[in-house]
Amino acid sequence: MIEVAGVAKTFEAQDGSAVPALADASLAIARDEFVAIVGPSGCGKSTLLRLVAGLMRPTRGAIRIDGEEVTEPRADIGIVFQAPTLLPWATVLSNVLFPLRILGGLDDAAEARAGALLALAGLAGFERKMPRELSGGMQQRAAICRALVHDPRILLMDEPFGALDALTREEMSLELLRIWTERPKTILFVTHSVPEAVLLADRVVVMSARPGRIADIVPVALPRPRSFDQESSAEFQACAQRIRGHIFRRRAA
């Protein structure tokens, strides 16, 4: 469904020199597949996400969604960032409805849909609250609802749980899986956490830094529904080892 074909992205530094962020990345993602991207900082994983989102154009190569080249942002993509970035002046419900306010299609049915999404994310009863009245985890749940409200087929998540504490983080991972099971989407999920990637994803893309490139793609053969009980299983450990191997080998070299 998503095809990344020989994509490279080079930024221009302030002194005019070229900084390669991503070199020759190729990747094919199937419909409703959950793909995690893991790698050290500066490996270009956020860049890859923004390229897929159409927020920037690749220097070389092409990104295609259903065979159509991505040249600008698309309405069938939802994005979640590391920070919830809710609008401080709007209620939780208005925040979730924000994409529809921009895209059009804001009506009573949409409001009911947003309410159902909030309930699905465990935020029933918080519709009229302001973002500042919510905890960090709850704000991020609202941000996920916001990314889902226009029913996109693709969900791009840039370290969505990176700013949360460890316990909330584990809880949110399971919630995300639950939501994904109820509303299947193609998910591209950037993270720093190896266990998180293995727990969530069908395949884990391991990236290495400077220049960012894809080092390996690790399929995770754990049965679903997933839970933290599987963390001690041989398959989980094997996947985690293989991913860590790539990251630390590169770092030692």
Place this chain on the structure above:
Amino acid sequence: MPNASVDISSAAAPPERRPARRVRRLWAGARPVVLPLAVVVVLGLAWEAAVRFFAIPEFLLPAPSLIYSEIMAIRGPIVGHTLATLQTTMLGFGVSLAVSLPLAVAITASPAIANAVYPLLVVTQSVPKVALAPILVVVFGAGETSRVLVTFLVAFFPLVISIATGLLAVPPELVELGRSLKATRLQELFRIRLPYAVPFVFSGLKLSITFSVIGAVVGEFVAAERGLGYQILAATAFFRTPIAFGAVIILSAMGIILFQAVVLIERICFPWSAQEETSRR
């Protein structure tokens, strides 16, 4: 009933404690108002006592009681002067807002406009307005136009800077979110950037309203036949120092009230913005 005595004592205890707690809570609420007022009263009394004790001549330092009686003696004209200054202040403040908002939007929208306009802005700020005022009077005449123009020149700069800062303070992710939803530039401005800038706009408005009062007085010093600034000049020319002091006191009261009015408008119309500012502090 052995329990009865326990009930009575526990029921009797709170009424003893409750008034004390209520008084403490009342005091906590009133303290920000009562304390500064008390300081002003004490200082005023010390001033009054010093003037009487050292027999300071009234044209050098009039006693507060004398200032009060002299001002009350001409309260009709004083009200007129106050209203004249208030009008110049509000007109200058209004023009500042009307010019600053689009100017800040233009500056933040394009680096080229920013490069072109910023030096000009800094120039208008480095020129002393007191020096500029007489020239403006020559060009625009000694009417309300020149006074409002001086007020505007004094008051608009902090407003432009605050609004521009606010428009640029939007988290980049929020802008990306807008772009990912194919938001037009107008939608980005009205749905994301401008609302996000509201707390910054109000920071600027609080500075600007205070500066507007100063600007109006500067304007009146140069060209006016009414207004509190004119009143100060006229009074000192005849050594009627108590009147000048009175006008100064009315001016500071006006500044404080207008400032608090801006604070109040923010709390009523944008409660989330007022909270943002408190949490940022």
